[in-house]
Amino acid sequence: MTDTSLGIHIECVSKSFDDVLAVDTLDLEIRKGEFVSILGPSGCGKTTLLRMLAGLEQPSKGTISIDGAVVNDLPPSKRNIAMVFQTYALYPHMTVAANIEYPLKKRRTPKADRTRLVHEVAAVLQLEQLLQRKPRELSGGQQQRVALGRALVRDPAVFLLDEPLSNLDAKLRAHMRAELILLHRRIGRTMVYVTHDQLEAMTMSDRIAVLCDGTLQQFEAPNDIYSRPRNKFVAGFIGTPSMNLIEGRLSGTGDDRVFRSGDWTLPIRDLALTGETANGIQDVPVTVGFRPEDILLGDTGDEARVTVVEPAGHEVIVVCRFHGHDILLRVSPDIRLRPDDRVRLTPKVDKLHVFSEPDGRRINDDLPK
Amino acid sequence: MAMRKKGSHKILYSIFGWTVVLLISFPLLWMILTSLKPQSELFLIPPGLLPNEITFEHYVRLIQETPFLTYLKNSIILAVGTTVVVVVIATLGAHSLVRFSYPGRKSLAVLVLYTYLLPSVVLIIPLYLLMVKVGLSNTLVSLIIAYTTFALPFALWLLRSFMAAIPADLEAAAMVDGATRMQAFFDVILPQAIPGIISTALFTAILAWNEYLFAMVLINNDEVRPLTTGIMSMLVSSFNIEWSLLMAASVMMSVPLIIVFAFLQKYLTRGFGAGAIKG
Numbered sequence: 001m002t003d004t005s006l007g008i009h010i011e012c013v014s015k016s017f018d019d020v021l022a023v024d025t026l027d028l029e030i031r032k033g034e035f036v037s038i039l040g041p042s043g044c045g046k047t048t049l050l051r052m053l054a055g056l057e058q059p060s061k062g063t064i065s066i067d068g069a070v071v072n073d074l075p076p077s078k079r080n081i082a083m084v085f086q087t088y089a090l091y092p093h094m095t096v097a098a099n100i101e102y103p104l105k106k107r108r109t110p111k112a113d114r115t116r117l118v119h120e121v122a123a124v125l126q127l128e129q130l131l132q133r134k135p136r137e138l139s140g141g142q143q144q145r146v147a148l149g150r151a152l153v154r155d156p157a158v159f160l161l162d163e164p165l166s167n168l169d170a171k172l173r174a175h176m177r178a179e180l181i182l183l184h185r186r187i188g189r190t191m192v193y194v195t196h197d198q199l200e201a202m203t204m205s206d207r208i209a210v211l212c213d214g215t216l217q218q219f220e221a222p223n224d225i226y227s228r229p230r231n232k233f234v235a236g237f238i239g240t241p242s243m244n245l246i247e248g249r250l251s252g253t254g255d256d257r258v259f260r261s262g263d264w265t266l267p268i269r270d271l272a273l274t275g276e277t278a279n280g281i282q283d284v285p286v287t288v289g290f291r292p293e294d295i296l297l298g299d300t301g302d303e304a305r306v307t308v309v310e311p312a313g314h315e316v317i318v319v320c321r322f323h324g325h326d327i328l329l330r331v332s333p334d335i336r337l338r339p340d341d342r343v344r345l346t347p348k349v350d351k352l353h354v355f356s357e358p359d360g361r362r363i364n365d366d367l368p369k
Numbered sequence: 370m371a372m373r374k375k376g377s378h379k380i381l382y383s384i385f386g387w388t389v390v391l392l393i394s395f396p397l398l399w400m401i402l403t404s405l406k407p408q409s410e411l412f413l414i415p416p417g418l419l420p421n422e423i424t425f426e427h428y429v430r431l432i433q434e435t436p437f438l439t440y441l442k443n444s445i446i447l448a449v450g451t452t453v454v455v456v457v458i459a460t461l462g463a464h465s466l467v468r469f470s471y472p473g474r475k476s477l478a479v480l481v482l483y484t485y486l487l488p489s490v491v492l493i494i495p496l497y498l499l500m501v502k503v504g505l506s507n508t509l510v511s512l513i514i515a516y517t518t519f520a521l522p523f524a525l526w527l528l529r530s531f532m533a534a535i536p537a538d539l540e541a542a543a544m545v546d547g548a549t550r551m552q553a554f555f556d557v558i559l560p561q562a563i564p565g566i567i568s569t570a571l572f573t574a575i576l577a578w579n580e581y582l583f584a585m586v587l588i589n590n591d592e593v594r595p596l597t598t599g600i601m602s603m604l605v606s607s608f609n610i611e612w613s614l615l616m617a618a619s620v621m622m623s624v625p626l627i628i629v630f631a632f633l634q635k636y637l638t639r640g641f642g643a644g645a646i647k648g
Contacts, residue, residue, distance in 0.1 A: 051541075054541070054545055055544075055545075056541050056544065056545070075544065075549070075550075076541075076544040076545045077544055077545070077546075077547045077548060077549060081545065082545065082546075083541075083542065083545045085538045085541070085542055086538075087536060087538050089536065089538035089539050089541065089542035090542075091539065091542075091543070091556075091557055091560075092539075092561065093560040093561065102543070102546050102556070103546035103547050106546055106547030106548050106552070107547050150542075150546065154547075160545075
């Protein structure tokens with residue numbers, strides 16, 4: 001592990017606008033060189049958090065430090081960070097070359113070095129042919145690369161990226177995603193990437209910070225977040241199609257432990273629970289979750305009626321009516337199902353996620369440290 | 370059929386349009402023609418449209434025998450001075466109203482508009498007394514201040530809509546790139562606001578150039594009179610109106626404006642658009 005004083009430390013940071021609390025006592029430690037995504041639905045405070053890192057907003061409370069130094073009172077220009085905006089924010093009256101050169105100019109880099117650095121960055125991002133163009137004469141992908149170039153050219157300690165791919169079409173987005181991963185690997189700088197697109201977060205990040213209503217829900221590696229969501233929000237938010245969540249009650253202990261929801265009874269004796277529930281408290285309200293791919297289809301189990309079939313080429317998403325709930329099922333295209341077909345299904349108990357109610361905390365298996 | 374209908378519509382529109390243009394521009398045309406006629410042709414009955422003989426004697430007399438050039442100089446100082454003062458304050462003010470958040474920001478913007486709604490007449494006497502008190506009466510500075518009172522609110526609102534259209538991210542990007550707030554303003558915001566600034570400057574210059582009421586009340590000295598009141602006082606008396614000279618002076622007064630217009634027309638129409646849609 002690297003020196004813990006390096007990287008970004010966010011401690012107890014809150015930010016309110018008038019009466020609205022955008023970020024609520026947030027703690028986050030981002031290691032030097034790490035690629036961290038901040039993921040959450042619109043309005044969860046992720047852009048506010050990024051703008052506070054950039055120095056464009058002041059935290060109402062708490063401290064932010066970069067590489068061991070508190071930066072709360074430093075203006076953006078003194079923080080040694082670069083930011084790529086969702087709108088790219090290229091300076092429309094300057095050429096591509098002038099746009100990339102601007103941060104160097106503000107740092108009083110000598111002219112000869114500026115020219116050399118601009119050309120180096122342009123070569124990396126394949127912008128050499130476009131240096132004399134104005135931003136409005138470029139395509140979305142090219143503008144995106146210029147925005148990246150402007151961030152890259154001065155070799156900052158931290159890159160902040162605010163939904164940089166959301167204005168691109170799907171194909172270009174996939175391409176730029178790969179480019180960004182390569183770029184991160186090559187320059188090894190800390191990158192903080194804000195997105196509402198979980199595919200981007202899952203594919204690119206070392207760790208993902210899931211945010212909801214200004215509070216941190218979970219901060220772990222993509223796989224851990226997917227396989228062990230810490231609460232009901234993360235469980236429902238991560239994964240496409242999303243996890244099936246069914247409310248019910250948990251009762252019994254040991255081998256007799258069952259989950260009941262309406263007329264559905266699911267024996268879950270093999271499940272390891274944590275906290276008070278482990279001691280066999282009778283009849284507590286819980287929500288169980290299971291992913292669409294964690295369902296056994298076969299001769300046993302309870303009956304469900306197929307309502308919608310959505311073929312997606314390599315897989316088929318099936319919506320079933322199951323004990324009064326609509327549940328999603330991910331099956332191989334070889335299994336030919338039609339609406340109104342009857343199927344029998346059982347969630348895989350070892351892949352079950354149990355959340356206590358009403359706080360929505362995960363209460364089964366080994367919670368990550 | 371449809372094509373022909375469209376064509377005849379076009380002709381009708383053109384005829385209508387040109388008729389309106391002619392009606393509006395006739396007094397201007399008459400002004401130019403009269404200024405070129407010799408004195409003897411002025412009161413001919415029936416009046417001739419075109420002069421039989423073109424003469425520039427009135428222009429020569431105007432420049433050689435009257436204080437016209439002094440008035441012209443004063444008007445230019447007034448227009449330029451007012452424009453500079455108003456544009457500088459309005460640009461910075463509009464930026465502040467759009468970008469910063471401070472208590473009373475919205476009410477401030479509305480209050481500014483209210484001052485614009487106040488008729489100038491009610492301000493004249495207080496302003497006159499004020500200028501006498503501070504010892505600025507009969508100076509061009511007093512007129513620049515007076516013109517600023519009614520030009521600034523309008524300029525502020527016009528520029529505000531231009532500023533609002535500039536993405537806030539641009540300024541943020543500049544600051545992250547290492548600029549101070551002031552540098553970001555000059556490097557990034559100002560170049561974006563140039564069309565708005567030019568059209569605001571034009572509006573202000575025209576207001577100052579054509580202003581009559583304040584100039585009449587606040588200025589009582591030939592040395593600092595602008596063209597508007599100067600021409601009236603030197604050529605129009607109770608006994609006589611020097612028509613030829615008056616028309617020549619009017620032409621000379623219009624020429625600078627027409628030249629400026631010709632160069633900056635596209636900005637002006639853009640300014641109208643911004644005011645209409647977002648103001």
